[in-house]
Amino acid sequence: MRIIVAAGATALVVLAACSSPxxxxxxxxxxxGSSLTDVFDQLGTDFRKTDGSARLTFNFGSxxxxxTQIINGAPADVFxxxxxxxxxxxxxxxxxxxxxxxxxxxxxxxxxxxGNPKKILGPADLxxxxxxxxxxxPTVPAGKYALEALSKTGVSAKPQSQEVDVRxxxxxxxxxxxxxxxxxxxxxxxxxxxxxxxxxxEEQQVLARYPIAVVKSSKNAELAHGFMDYxxxxxxxxxxxxxxxxxx
Amino acid sequence: MRSxxxxxxxxxxxxxGVAFFVLPLVGLVSRASWQTALGDLTSPEALTALxxxxxxxxxxxxxxxxxxxxxxxxxxxxxxxxxxxxxALTTLPMILPPVVGGxxxxxxxxxxxxVGQALDAMFGIRIPFTTAGAILAATxxxxxxxxxxxxxxxxxxxxxxxxxxxxxxxxxxxxFRRVTLPLIAPSVFAGAVLCWARALxxxxxxxxxxxxxxxxxxxxxxxxxxxxxxxxEVAIMLSLVLLGVSLFILIAMRDRYLRGV
Numbered sequence: 001m002r003i004i005v006a007a008g009a010t011a012l013v014v015l016a017a018c019s020s021p022x023x024x025x026x027x028x029x030x031x032x033g034s035s036l037t038d039v040f041d042q043l044g045t046d047f048r049k050t051d052g053s054a055r056l057t058f059n060f061g062s063x064x065x066x067x068t069q070i071i072n073g074a075p076a077d078v079f080x081x082x083x084x085x086x087x088x089x090x091x092x093x094x095x096x097x098x099x100x101x102x103x104x105x106x107x108x109x110x111x112x113x114x115g116n117p118k119k120i121l122g123p124a125d126l127x128x129x130x131x132x133x134x135x136x137x138p139t140v141p142a143g144k145y146a147l148e149a150l151s152k153t154g155v156s157a158k159p160q161s162q163e164v165d166v167r168x169x170x171x172x173x174x175x176x177x178x179x180x181x182x183x184x185x186x187x188x189x190x191x192x193x194x195x196x197x198x199x200x201x202e203e204q205q206v207l208a209r210y211p212i213a214v215v216k217s218s219k220n221a222e223l224a225h226g227f228m229d230y231x232x233x234x235x236x237x238x239x240x241x242x243x244x245x246x247x248x
Numbered sequence: 249m250r251s252x253x254x255x256x257x258x259x260x261x262x263x264x265g266v267a268f269f270v271l272p273l274v275g276l277v278s279r280a281s282w283q284t285a286l287g288d289l290t291s292p293e294a295l296t297a298l299x300x301x302x303x304x305x306x307x308x309x310x311x312x313x314x315x316x317x318x319x320x321x322x323x324x325x326x327x328x329x330x331x332x333x334x335x336a337l338t339t340l341p342m343i344l345p346p347v348v349g350g351x352x353x354x355x356x357x358x359x360x361x362x363v364g365q366a367l368d369a370m371f372g373i374r375i376p377f378t379t380a381g382a383i384l385a386a387t388x389x390x391x392x393x394x395x396x397x398x399x400x401x402x403x404x405x406x407x408x409x410x411x412x413x414x415x416x417x418x419x420x421x422x423x424f425r426r427v428t429l430p431l432i433a434p435s436v437f438a439g440a441v442l443c444w445a446r447a448l449x450x451x452x453x454x455x456x457x458x459x460x461x462x463x464x465x466x467x468x469x470x471x472x473x474x475x476x477x478x479x480x481e482v483a484i485m486l487s488l489v490l491l492g493v494s495l496f497i498l499i500a501m502r503d504r505y506l507r508g509v
Contacts, residue, residue, distance in 0.1 A: 008261075064477040132377065137460065139477045160377040161459025162466075164473070172459070176360040177376045 026223045027055040029075060033063040033082035033141065033210070034165040035106065035183075038190045039243040040080070046239060047230050054223055062140040062165035063087075070095060070215060077218040078227055080210060082106070082166075082184075083141035087211040097221060100213035102248035103231050104240045106184045107205050108142075108149050110198040111173045111191070118179045120198050123150060126157040126180055134169050134178035135159040142166035145206040146182035152204040170195065184208065186244040209248060273491065280488060281481045288485040296463050297471035297486065304379065304467055305447040308386035309394075312443045316394040317436065321424075323395070324402035339392040341453075349388055350456025357384065358457070381458035382465045386447035393446050394439035401435020402428075438501055445497045449490060 032040045037060045044056040059066065059076070067086040070076050071093040079096070080103070081087040087100045112120050118131055126133050136143030143162060150157055160178070163169045169181040174194040188197035212231055214224040230236045237247070254262075281288075288294060323335055341349050357364040357375045367373040375381045405428070413427045429436070451469040458465040460474065468486055475483040 062477075068477045068480075132374075134377075134459070137474055139474055159461070160464075161461050162474075163460060164455065175354060175358065177354065177358050 026051075026053055026220050027057065028077035028218065028220050028224050028227060029057045029059060030078040030080065030227065031059045031061075031066040031070060031074070031076040031215075032078075032080040033066070034060045034167040035082050035142065035187055036060065036080055036210070037167060039186070039240055039245065042243070043231060043236055043239050046235070047227055050230070051223070051226065054226075056227070060167075062136070062142075064139050064141065065164070073217075075217070076215045077220055077224040078212065078214055080212040080231070081141070082208055082210055083144070084209055084211055085144075086141065087213060090213065090215075095216050097214040097216040097218065097224075100211040101228070101232055102209050103212050103236075104210040104245040105248050106186055106208040106210065106245055108145055108182055108200050108208070109185045109188050110200060111170055111181045111183045111188050111195040112179060112198055113173065113176060114193055114196055116196045116198065120180050122198065123153040123157070123200055123204055124155050126150070126182075127155040130179075132177070132179045133157055133159050134161045134163060134172045134181040136166050136169050136182075137162040137164060140165055141208065142169065142183065145208055148206045149182065149200055149204050152206075189244040210245075276484060276487055276491065279480075280484050284481055285485055288479075288482045289489070291479075291482055293462065293471060293475065293479075294482055294486055297466055297468050298489070300379070300382075300463060300466065301448060301468040304382045304386050305390075305444050307383045308390055308447040309440050309444040311383065311387045312391035312394045312447075313436070313440060316391050316439070316443075317398055320395045320398035320402060320439075323399045339396060341389045342392045342396075346389055346450065346452030346454075347456050350385060350453035350458075353385060353388060353453060353457040357381075376457060377459045377461065377465065379458075379464055382454050382467060385453040385457045386450045386467075389450050389453055390443040390446035394436075394443040397439030397442060398432060398435050401432040401439075405431045441497055441501060445494055448493065 030040065030044070037058075040058055040060070044058065048054055048056065061069075063081040063083060063086040066074075066076070066079065067081065067089050070079055070090055079087070079090060081090075084102075087096075090096050091100060110120060110123065110126070112118060118125075120126070120128075120131065125131060135146045138144055138147060140163075142165070161172065163172060163181075166183050166187060169178075170183050170187045170191055172178040173181045173183075174191055180198075182200075185197065188195055212228050214221060214228055218224045231240075241247075289298075319338065323331065353361075354376065355361050357367070359365065359368055359374055359376065364375060367375070375384060409427050409431060410423050413423045418426070448467075449469055450467070451473070454465065454467060455470055455473075460466050460470050462471070466474070468490055472483045472486045472490070475486070
């Protein structure tokens with residue numbers, strides 16, 4: 001019995017400690033589109049160097065999922081979206097604090113297996129019957145952009161799967177399950193040698209713009225704004241450029 | 249069952265426990281838009297997912313019956329070295345995170361997988377991104393429920409009926425078909441229903457291994473996940489369908505559950 005009580009008490013203490021941000025250390029949670037996974041990890045590390053006591057937690061996923069979570073009250077402090085549409089949803093729901101700022105832009109690229117074994121030369125090849133194509137779901141920014149690019153190309157390429165976010169598309173290609181997927185230029189770069197990138201011609205390109213905003217319910221608005229300012233600062237912009245992102 | 253007055257502390261903690269499980273369901277129901285319920289459930293995306301989920305979950309149950317009943321029979325009747333380890337391996341998906349199961353399936357049956365590579369090279373068969381892949385993923389996570397239920401049925405049945413049949417000259421196959429199977433029929437049925445319910449709710453292994461495409465691999469749980477962002481009212485309605493089916497099955501199968509598998 002004593003063990004049960006002790007276990008229960010411990011569980012409650014842990015639960016309480018985990019659900020409320022500690023007052024002693026400043027902590028913020030950043031919700032960011034999955035294409036920002038690597039660069040935001042780096043930005044977080046660099047930001048911590050400037051503010052040693054700050055604790056940052058990241059939640060990466062499709063921007064559409066994140067926007068839904070934030071609108072439904074998820075405890076986010078900062079939201080960085082891979083498109084303006086999902087940011088607009090958050091703003092319209094009245095849960096953003098101040099105007100969102102554009103901090104980066106990105107372009108699309110076709111990710112193929114290392115060395116391009118299927119000899120995919122451009123978007124037109126994605127409609128080939130021997131090519132297993134995977135896109136992000138149309139609800140996800142990367143999927144929406146990919147459909148735009150394909151429609152500009154005029155090819156009716158049918159994906160064999162609509163993945164939940166752009167990183168899932170990248171994984172399917174790097175695992176060899178798919179021959180090709182449309183991802184961001186930065187995703188191909190972050191995958192290193194696991195995939196090869198095939199350029200999409202300028203006239204079929206889509207420009208992805210990334211806005212960032214502080215969430216109204218943030219308990220650490222000061223730190224949240226600090227992180228957002230850092231992303232927009234020259235230092236933050238340099239990190240973004242290193243990871244292949246373009247200026248907004 | 250002997251009734252007993254519960255201590256106040258237990259009542260309080262039990263009430264918190266019940267609230268913890270019931271509140272999310274109440275939340276779901278409270279967000280449902282009943283006026284549009286029928287339209288939402290008969291929308292093309294919902295119907296496609298419902299149809300596919302029925303096909304996938306029933307096929308997975310059939311596959312689990314085909315492979316699971318013999319497996320359960322061997323577990324129950326044949327003591328062999330390493331039986332406990334093998335049984336643990338084949339029931340692992342019950343507690344393994346389904347996403348891990350999906351990744352493992354990829355490494356076995358994916359295009360670069362141990363078996364998948366050969367299937368592709370020899371027969372041009374590719375499993376990921378096909379309905380077959382969704383069925384395999386569902387079978388992987390759901391079959392253990394059937395195997396354990398059937399094994400417990402085989403262990404608790406009275407084997408003297410089999411002995412009697414055998415002394416009357418019945419062969420092994422005849423005994424199995426006409427004596428064993430009817431005797432364990434309730435277990436097989438219960439196992440199949442639990443297996444079907446688990447297959448119906450499968451998400452992680454499916455999306456990881458089979459992908460997500462409406463009409464091909466986008467089963468109900470995947471459709472719920474995707475629709476939550478664009479058409480939450482459809483997502484909630486589909487969730488309620490899954491909830492209703494699961495609740496009905498658990499109530500109907502309560503004896504099986506309480507007795508333990």
